[in-house]
Amino acid sequence: MWKVAVVGTGFIGSTIAFVLASKGCCVDAIDINERRIAAFERGDCPIKEPGLAELLREQKATGRLRFSSDFSRVATADVILVTVGTPLAEDFSPDISHIRSATDAIAPHVHDGQLVMVKSTVPPGITRTVVAERLRRFADVHVAFSPERLAEGSAIRELQSLPIVVGGLDPQSSAVAEAFWQQTLGVDVIVVSSPEAAEMVKLADNLWIDLNIALAHDLAKLCDALPYDLDVLEVIAGANSLKKGQHYVNILTPSNGVGGYCLTKDPWFVHSLGARHGADLLTPKTSRTINAGMPAYCALQIAQWARRHDRVLANLQLAVLGLAFKTNSGDVRLTPVKPLLDALRSEGFGTVRVHDPMVLKEDADGWGVELNPSIDDTLRNADGVIFLVAHDEFRSLSPAHIAKLAAPGALVFDGRRYFDRSEIAELQNLGLAYKGVGR
Ligand SMILES: NC(=O)c1ccc[n+]([C@@H]2O[C@H](COP(=O)([O-])OP(=O)(O)OC[C@H]3O[C@@H](n4cnc5c(N)ncnc54)[C@H](O)[C@@H]3O)[C@@H](O)[C@H]2O)c1
Structure with a gap:
């Protein structure tokens, strides 16, 4: 089974980490927020989402789900998922500082052949110019972007049922990303031709939803x-x-x-x-x-x-x-x-x-x-x-x-x-x- 590191254990990261553990993956969930990590370690779930607290306790008990603020844990993973926040800056532009700092923290520990997959919502080009360029100075990693499209309130179900889009930096990155989601979640995977296309998919979905509601x-x-x-x-x-x-x-x-x-x-x-x-x-x-x-x-x-x-x-x-x-x-x-x-x-x-x-x-x-x-x-x-x-x-x-x-x-x-x-x-x-x- 796949060994996975999830970097950023907020709403998205914790849901993905717990569900992947339930599918048999060995998951290291990593966050700079030590209070949050300590809460998860105790079995307390600070994120209020139906079923998440139960999943946490269940999967912790299997020994497949571990929590840490130590980024060296990514070294043993086959797949590193980046799920840190991407807030709105004051001037309404995307703030990608968390992506940068998470990439810097991961970089010294990556090795050839690992897949680093960004799940955070980012503007087109960030996976290539910020994540891949930095990491490939350290190792020959596969890099892909895969938008997260689940909705709060039904996150666990949606993660296991919605089709997943992936766009790799090269065909091999896409192939590993596709195999990972198919083998872990068993969902349909749609491979698009580049990380930028996948990054645009997420923005297009949310623009459609917001405009439709308007x-x-x-x-x-x-x-x-x-x-x-x-x-x-x-x-x-x-x-x-x-x-x-x-x-x-x-x-x-x-x-x-x-x-x-x-x-x-x-x-x-x-x-x-x-x-x-x-x-x-x-x-x-x-x-x-x-x-x-x-x-x-x-x-x-x-x-x-x-x-x-x-x-x-x-x-x-x-x-x-x-x-x-x-x-x-x-x-x-x-x-x-x-x-x-x-x-x-x-x-x-x-x-x-x-x-x-x-x-x-x-x-x-x-x-x-x-x-x-x-x-x-x-x-x-x-x-x-x-x-x-x-x-x-x-x-x-x-x-x-x-x-x-x-x-x-x-x-x-x-x-x-x-x-x-x-x-x-x-x-x-x-x-x-x-x-x-x-x-
Ligand atoms: N919440 C949603 O419904 C949803 C749905 C789809 C996509 N997304 C996207 O997913 C991403 C994560 O969203 P979220 O709601 O989980 O955010 P969140 O704020 O709940 O979680 C982000 C986590 O990342 C951690 N973090 C920040 N910098 C870090 C670093 N350098 N290293 C390790 N951890 C770090 C924070 O401590 C926090 O726990 C965002 O880009 C968001 O746009 C969110």
């Missing part, structure tokens, strides 16, 4: 604005029944915004790359502007409902369900809930209670948010129940339970719970008001 947001705003009883989800479902070429129209769903570590930055990567190379790209800027505006749009919708009902905003109590940026994930990085809470405060709302069973208390430190551990306490006497993610716990809340706890006549604002038509009718029959995004 389209859904504009449709939702139009449904809200028109003087008819429109439900944007019904409109989208109808529109998506059209086959165009080989595929159906596939408009995604609107919500209270787009968050997380990828969609909020990758379109800006595309934009800054275009600007640097003389191409004035309008779509990334447009999608980012539309999607980043949704939290304020939703706060305004809630405030307008209150004003229409002659309510004094400062006297109202709001119950916000969900802080994470994604359903069934505890990740709050760049969550749209944070700007939405800020916008609710700017609108003048009084008490805002927040409940999210997936989020660690300390992750919300400094946000002026006190996480309430009890969903019922959060809902009790609320004048507005604001659903901002659709964790399983929130999906299973019945209209009757909401009505029992919330104040009479309360507003249920549906940012992402997507109540179906019969549930909406039930909420209304129970005396509650309902407002969704575009519905």
Whole structure:
């Protein structure tokens, strides 16, 4: 079986490391964050993702999964996966300093014939000019790029089912990368002709997703604005029944915004790359502007409902369900809930209670948010129940339970719970008001 080193044990690196161990690989997971390494060593999983903590404990017990901050461990690996972060710099360009430092740390330990595969999202050219050029001064390594496309909330399943794209520096690098994924995960592997093509694949995927969601947001705003009883989800479902070429129209769903570590930055990567190379790209800027505006749009919708009902905003109590940026994930990085809470405060709302069973208390430190551990306490006497993610716990809340706890006549604002038509009718029959995004 393959010996693997995973460099960078954040969300992506830990998921890949634990899953590969479960497939029988011997995995060394390496990170400069010693606190994180110590937590993994103890069997504590600081990353909130369904199934990850269980997988950690299971695979640690097999002895195939080890943690360290010692980069010399990469020397024994057949494959070194680079999964460090690539944040957005202040000027909206990609910050690849972590890629550089991880490459420098690996370099003295590599040897001929190893495969170094970059999984972090990088602009085209970084695998070749930063990673390969440095490493090949030390040894004749194979080098490839393979975009990571899994989504938080269903990461373990997606890692083992999504097709994997690889682009090697040369045919041999591609061949080793292809064999590695086929033999470990058993998924379809699509080999593209260069690392740059593979690097572009990831940016193209995320630009498509962000732009598609922006389209859904504009449709939702139009449904809200028109003087008819429109439900944007019904409109989208109808529109998506059209086959165009080989595929159906596939408009995604609107919500209270787009968050997380990828969609909020990758379109800006595309934009800054275009600007640097003389191409004035309008779509990334447009999608980012539309999607980043949704939290304020939703706060305004809630405030307008209150004003229409002659309510004094400062006297109202709001119950916000969900802080994470994604359903069934505890990740709050760049969550749209944070700007939405800020916008609710700017609108003048009084008490805002927040409940999210997936989020660690300390992750919300400094946000002026006190996480309430009890969903019922959060809902009790609320004048507005604001659903901002659709964790399983929130999906299973019945209209009757909401009505029992919330104040009479309360507003249920549906940012992402997507109540179906019969549930909406039930909420209304129970005396509650309902407002969704575009519905
Ligand atoms: N989170 C997602 O859903 C997702 C999905 C697809 C792709 N990606 C991409 O994958 C990459 C990793 O994302 P993430 O969410 O796991 O990030 P993360 O911030 O959770 O993890 C990055 C890890 O790398 C470590 N690190 C930083 N510099 C290092 C170095 N020099 N040596 C060793 N470790 C180092 C950090 O300590 C951290 O633990 C990014 O490029 C991201 O764009 C993320």
